Amino acid sequence: MLSFQIIHKDGLARCGIITTAHGNLKTPAFIPVATRAAIKGLSAQQLKEIGYEATLANTYHLYLKPGDEIISKLGGLNSFMAWDGTTFTDSGGFQVFSLNGRLSKTDDEGVDFKSYIDNSSHRFTPEKSMQIQQNIGADIIFTFDECVHFNDSLERTKEAMGRTHQWTLRCLKEHQKSNSNQALFGIVQGGRFKDLREESAKFIASLPFPGYGIGGIFGDPTKEIHGIVKHTMTFLPEDKPKHMLGIGSVEDIFDYVECGADTFDCVLPTRLARLGYFFVRPESGGNVDNKFRVRIGNSQFKEDNSSLDPNCSCFVCKNYSKGYIHHLYKVKELLFYSLMTYHNLYFYCKLMEDIRSSISEETFKILKQKWLEKQEASE
Amino acid sequence: MLSFQIIHKDGLARCGIITTAHGNLKTPAFIPVATRAAIKGLSAQQLKEIGYEATLANTYHLYLKPGDEIISKLGGLNSFMAWDGTTFTDSGGFQVFSLNGRLSKTDDEGVDFKSYIDNSSHRFTPEKSMQIQQNIGADIIFTFDECVHFNDSLERTKEAMGRTHQWTLRCLKEHQKSNSNQALFGIVQGGRFKDLREESAKFIASLPFPGYGIGGIFGDPTKEIHGIVKHTMTFLPEDKPKHMLGIGSVEDIFDYVECGADTFDCVLPTRLARLGYFFVRPESGGNVDNKFRVRIGNSQFKEDNSSLDPNCSCFVCKNYSKGYIHHLYKVKELLFYSLMTYHNLYFYCKLMEDIRSSISEETFKILKQKWLEKQEASE
Numbered sequence: 001m002l003s004f005q006i007i008h009k010d011g012l013a014r015c016g017i018i019t020t021a022h023g024n025l026k027t028p029a030f031i032p033v034a035t036r037a038a039i040k041g042l043s044a045q046q047l048k049e050i051g052y053e054a055t056l057a058n059t060y061h062l063y064l065k066p067g068d069e070i071i072s073k074l075g076g077l078n079s080f081m082a083w084d085g086t087t088f089t090d091s092g093g094f095q096v097f098s099l100n101g102r103l104s105k106t107d108d109e110g111v112d113f114k115s116y117i118d119n120s121s122h123r124f125t126p127e128k129s130m131q132i133q134q135n136i137g138a139d140i141i142f143t144f145d146e147c148v149h150f151n152d153s154l155e156r157t158k159e160a161m162g163r164t165h166q167w168t169l170r171c172l173k174e175h176q177k178s179n180s181n182q183a184l185f186g187i188v189q190g191g192r193f194k195d196l197r198e199e200s201a202k203f204i205a206s207l208p209f210p211g212y213g214i215g216g217i218f219g220d221p222t223k224e225i226h227g228i229v230k231h232t233m234t235f236l237p238e239d240k241p242k243h244m245l246g247i248g249s250v251e252d253i254f255d256y257v258e259c260g261a262d263t264f265d266c267v268l269p270t271r272l273a274r275l276g277y278f279f280v281r282p283e284s285g286g287n288v289d290n291k292f293r294v295r296i297g298n299s300q301f302k303e304d305n306s307s308l309d310p311n312c313s314c315f316v317c318k319n320y321s322k323g324y325i326h327h328l329y330k331v332k333e334l335l336f337y338s339l340m341t342y343h344n345l346y347f348y349c350k351l352m353e354d355i356r357s358s359i360s361e362e363t364f365k366i367l368k369q370k371w372l373e374k375q376e377a378s379e
Numbered sequence: 380m381l382s383f384q385i386i387h388k389d390g391l392a393r394c395g396i397i398t399t400a401h402g403n404l405k406t407p408a409f410i411p412v413a414t415r416a417a418i419k420g421l422s423a424q425q426l427k428e429i430g431y432e433a434t435l436a437n438t439y440h441l442y443l444k445p446g447d448e449i450i451s452k453l454g455g456l457n458s459f460m461a462w463d464g465t466t467f468t469d470s471g472g473f474q475v476f477s478l479n480g481r482l483s484k485t486d487d488e489g490v491d492f493k494s495y496i497d498n499s500s501h502r503f504t505p506e507k508s509m510q511i512q513q514n515i516g517a518d519i520i521f522t523f524d525e526c527v528h529f530n531d532s533l534e535r536t537k538e539a540m541g542r543t544h545q546w547t548l549r550c551l552k553e554h555q556k557s558n559s560n561q562a563l564f565g566i567v568q569g570g571r572f573k574d575l576r577e578e579s580a581k582f583i584a585s586l587p588f589p590g591y592g593i594g595g596i597f598g599d600p601t602k603e604i605h606g607i608v609k610h611t612m613t614f615l616p617e618d619k620p621k622h623m624l625g626i627g628s629v630e631d632i633f634d635y636v637e638c639g640a641d642t643f644d645c646v647l648p649t650r651l652a653r654l655g656y657f658f659v660r661p662e663s664g665g666n667v668d669n670k671f672r673v674r675i676g677n678s679q680f681k682e683d684n685s686s687l688d689p690n691c692s693c694f695v696c697k698n699y700s701k702g703y704i705h706h707l708y709k710v711k712e713l714l715f716y717s718l719m720t721y722h723n724l725y726f727y728c729k730l731m732e733d734i735r736s737s738i739s740e741e742t743f744k745i746l747k748q749k750w751l752e753k754q755e756a757s758e
Contacts, residue, residue, distance in 0.1 A: 038707060038712045040713050040714070041717070042714065043714060045698065065706065066702075066705075066706040070682055070702065073684075074684050074700060074702045074703065075684065080700075080702070080703050080706075081703065082699050303449055303452050305454065319422075319423070319424065319461040321453060323445075323452075323453045323459070324416070324459050324460065326445075327444065327449075330445070333417045334417075334420040334717070335418070335420060337713050338717065339422070
């Protein structure tokens, strides 16, 4: 099913290994998002070549297309997408909320929503989410939760949290009934409210989950949520893995690893690649101010024969120039998306490797400082 | 510069090796088209992995974007696209004709045309085509020709052929002036008229070219052109390589190899991949009637766990199911284009390997018959 071994600690940060039926996953890890059972523009083999050990697919999208039953008939998610590493699926709760917005209709039993593809009507319940995720067959799955906007009121957030807790119990019951060997993670909610987060963490921690997800923590410009998440973490069992749903940026990854987070999933590196942004390491000018990213469309790159990042040793940086990738971007060549996605995912993979090494060497804070220090205004 | 060694002959069909500054190219060879210095959806490394030794880029497209001078500054086509094999460029004549159609204006000096990107005005002359191709820097380049519609009249075709011959002399002069070590191939025109083809072949053969292109031979539903091309070939020196511009289909490749053709370029396998067609070998049901292709969008493939072609051993067929690729097609995932393109180019690469082997073993006619025999209507 799932085991988690902590190898080394540096403060609250830790490196470890999650083991499932599909092998080992070294943590802290970034988990690239394969929304519709494919990383946009990369094959499963390329994902492995970069160095990844896990990927996360979206239950909402796969339920609609091709349908979870088809994936089951074709051998489950790993077989379907030809990926032999660890797999995650989210519960669909966030997508129903974010893609349908106020148009979805939630009651205590579940959520009615419209398909983003053809506007057809569907209903998710905690039990249904479990059944779909069981058909898809990922190694690590999540409980069905009700998501709120980060700025929603205390009252609204509390109501959704209460419902999430009830749904969590129903998910657990449905999961136990199934005899599935998937690992079900319970999700902590509570929005931006410290008391709610604490209450939610205590409740979820009281249930027999092999790991936890922390949901709904993005959208805070003030970064106050960092302190709240740190507080929340203290109520979750130390010896179990914690996944940060939908996180994150380089800065968030450092901050949450520091609180004890183990895994992260986010579309940021892949989506930004397609939009024309490539990531660069601090040695190459990446910093908090530029968010470690550069626009390949800059006309200055037209005749630039250097690689995207001279301090990156990925396949793209070893072979291709900024001038060539700038050209591919300008003419919208398909290869553009593959090369940029490859580089950005390599950047994240290497970042996590560096973080794991620093924890092993108890130099995590130094690494964090090196990456996140503000740049002096220079000439 | 260029050398060509004929290794074995089987009738007029022959296998050989073209050697340029970028290594060897085993012939008969199919040359995938990298229109804008990229195979759509594949990296240069993937092209090499499939087994290709050469690629052809389009002068017209690269002149407009990013501009031939930029490619020159970035080290020339091979360096620009990170491809270490043989490179070809066409002359731009066909693109000016096909993308601008009747809107381009041709006089004895050259052609005025509008950019397909922004409608800006440009002019190609034989000299300009040579200069652009020199900047791009491919190993094998072509003379600038005036193309006609296959069904154009004798008079129109004769006029264009005459102009093509004059332009050929100007190209040769410009090329000799440049001291370039590129190999310039002269193009035979003459449309669907046997006498004109003969006249053109004799004229082009009289000039000091290291190889030849045969232009304007597609668009004939009656296949009468096959006999005319066969006749044409007899007027070209046997010991020099012959390239079939814009060809072809599986059937055309067999027919022209049989006449002594050595290389072929065509967008068919890559374009059809993107449109949702995959190629299958005769052992897997491919034949002249179905043109060796199958639509991945067929709903019968929704739950099909088998590979695109059970007799194909490409990376895609070894890893992915029709069901998965059908799903990627339906949701328009970027990975779809890469996987299908990879498979189709592998099919063509293997076809040419089989053709070369059969020539070595003097069984070319048997192979041709096996591939092109009409299927009995079966139950």
